Structure formats: structure tokens, C-alpha cells
Amino acid sequence: MAYTRNSTSRQGDRRGSSQRGSSGQIRKKRTCRFCDNKEDYVDYKAEKKLQRFVSEQGRIIPKRITGTCAKHQRMLVTAIKRARHLALLPFVSDAVK
Amino acid sequence: MPDVKRVYETTFIVNASLDDHQIDTVIDKVKDLITKNGGEIREFVKWGRKRFAYPIKKKNNGFYVVIEFGAPGDVIAKLERHYFLDESILRYLSLVLDKRALAARTTAALLAAEQPAAEVKPEEAPKAAAPEVAAVQNPAGAPA
Numbered sequence: 001m002a003y004t005r006n007s008t009s010r011q012g013d014r015r016g017s018s019q020r021g022s023s024g025q026i027r028k029k030r031t032c033r034f035c036d037n038k039e040d041y042v043d044y045k046a047e048k049k050l051q052r053f054v055s056e057q058g059r060i061i062p063k064r065i066t067g068t069c070a071k072h073q074r075m076l077v078t079a080i081k082r083a084r085h086l087a088l089l090p091f092v093s094d095a096v097k
Numbered sequence: 098m099p100d101v102k103r104v105y106e107t108t109f110i111v112n113a114s115l116d117d118h119q120i121d122t123v124i125d126k127v128k129d130l131i132t133k134n135g136g137e138i139r140e141f142v143k144w145g146r147k148r149f150a151y152p153i154k155k156k157n158n159g160f161y162v163v164i165e166f167g168a169p170g171d172v173i174a175k176l177e178r179h180y181f182l183d184e185s186i187l188r189y190l191s192l193v194l195d196k197r198a199l200a201a202r203t204t205a206a207l208l209a210a211e212q213p214a215a216e217v218k219p220e221e222a223p224k225a226a227a228p229e230v231a232a233v234q235n236p237a238g239a240p241a
Contacts, residue, residue: 040200041198041200045108085188086108087110087150090150091151092151
């Protein structure tokens with residue numbers, strides 16, 4: 001019991017201060033951009049918006065990097081895949097081919 | 098089948114190498130098919146010619162059309178069959194618009210209506226957001 005209590009309090013501390021990455025850089029805590037803007041639907045037609053969540057090669061950027069929450073990441077992924085079907089976004093960008 | 102109407106959205110891509118009036122006849126056929134089967138068109142948007150992100154049937158351009166309509170469910174099957182048979186339609190996507198999507202639509206429409214007041218916001222948002230992603234993209238390859 002004592003051990004678990006200790007570990008949780010330690011986690012709490014870490015969250016309170018700025019997080020450090022493996023390289024020692026101080027990382028800012030990211031927030032979900034869709035939650036911030038109170039958007040409850042991700043439209044596949046807004047290709048410019050979706051492009052932000054896709055790497056230069058055309059891959060979907062994981063939520064641990066963009067900070068998108070799980071719910072919105074799910075919506076985002078379906079939206080990106082729909083956009084790809086309609087050739088609004090690439091499956092693989094030309095630079096990689 | 099009970100006559101349950103739902104709101105759908107269908108996007109399709111017409112071969113852009115056709116003439117404008119040929120494209121119009123293709124679009125009208127689709128619209129007719131919807132209305133004749135008990136559907137009503139709520140919104141109709143022609144995006145016009147757009148460049149593809151990757152070639153489809155060896156073409157680099159397409160004419161995009163988006164139609165939002167309310168209709169009983171069996172219309173979708175007929176519509177998709179039509180899309181499949183019409184060779185000048187390159188791609189299509191049909192979706193049910195759920196409550197959430199419709200709510201987003203109405204709020205977007207409201208925002209657009211009061212555009213002069215809200216004009217500052219959309220400009221500010223992408224600027225603030227863009228550098229964040231650029232900084233983020235590099236570590237993507239590094240971990241694991």
C-alpha cells in the first residue's frame with residue numbers, strides 16, 4: 001500500500017511541473033486542439049485542417065505527439081481515411097515515391 | 098420497410114476532361130435519382146475542378162460535387178449502383194450524417210452568418226497552431 005501511494009504521489013508531482021523528455025528537453029503539455037475549439041465533428045472535406053495531423057510522407061501523426069484526445073483522434077483518423085479515398089489527401093506523398 | 102428518412106451526404110468525382118454541360122448532365126442524373134426515389138436535396142455544392150493527391154484512372158484532375166439530402170435508406174443502394182455503372186464518375190463516398198455532424202453543420206452555418214464578427218478568430222487560430230506541429234514532426238522518427 002505504502003509503495004503504491006508513494007508512486008502515485010510521485011506521478012502527481014511530475015505532472016505538476018513541466019515534463020522532461022528523454023533528451024532532457026522541457027516539453028510543454030499539449031492539449032487537444034479540437035477540445036479547445038469545442039469542435040465535436042471532424043470533417044473529411046477540410047483537407048487543410050487535416051493536413052496538420054499528417055506527416056510529410058502522408059502518415060497519420062500519433063496522438064501522443066499532437067496531443068489530440070482519444071475521442072477526437074478516432075474521429076480524425078476516419079476523416080483522414082475518407083479524405084484519402086477522395087484523393088484529397090495522399091496515401092503516400094510524392095516525395096516518398 | 099418503414100419509411101424512415103435520414104440525412105445523407107454524398108460526394109462524388111466526375112471525370113474533369115468532359116465538357117461543362119456534359120458534367121452537368123451527369124450531376125443532374127444523380128439529382129434526379131435522389132428526388133425520384135423520395136429524397137429531397139438539402140444542400141448542393143459544386144467544388145469544381147480539383148487536383149488529386151494521387152492519380153485515379155490515370156487522371157490528375159476531377160470535378161467534385163457534394164450533395165446533402167434527406168431520403169429513405171434504400172436510395173443509397175440505388176445511388177451507389179448508379180455511381181458504379183456510370184463510367185464518368187471516378188469516385189464516390191456516401192455517409193449518414195449523425196446528430197453530431199448535423200450539429201456541427203448548424204454551428205458552422207451560424208458562424209458563417211455572423212462572419213464580420215468572427216473574422217478575427219479563424220485567422221488567429223492557424224497561425225498559433227502551425228509552428229506547434231512543425232516542432233512536433235521531428236521527434237516522430239526519433240523514439241522507439
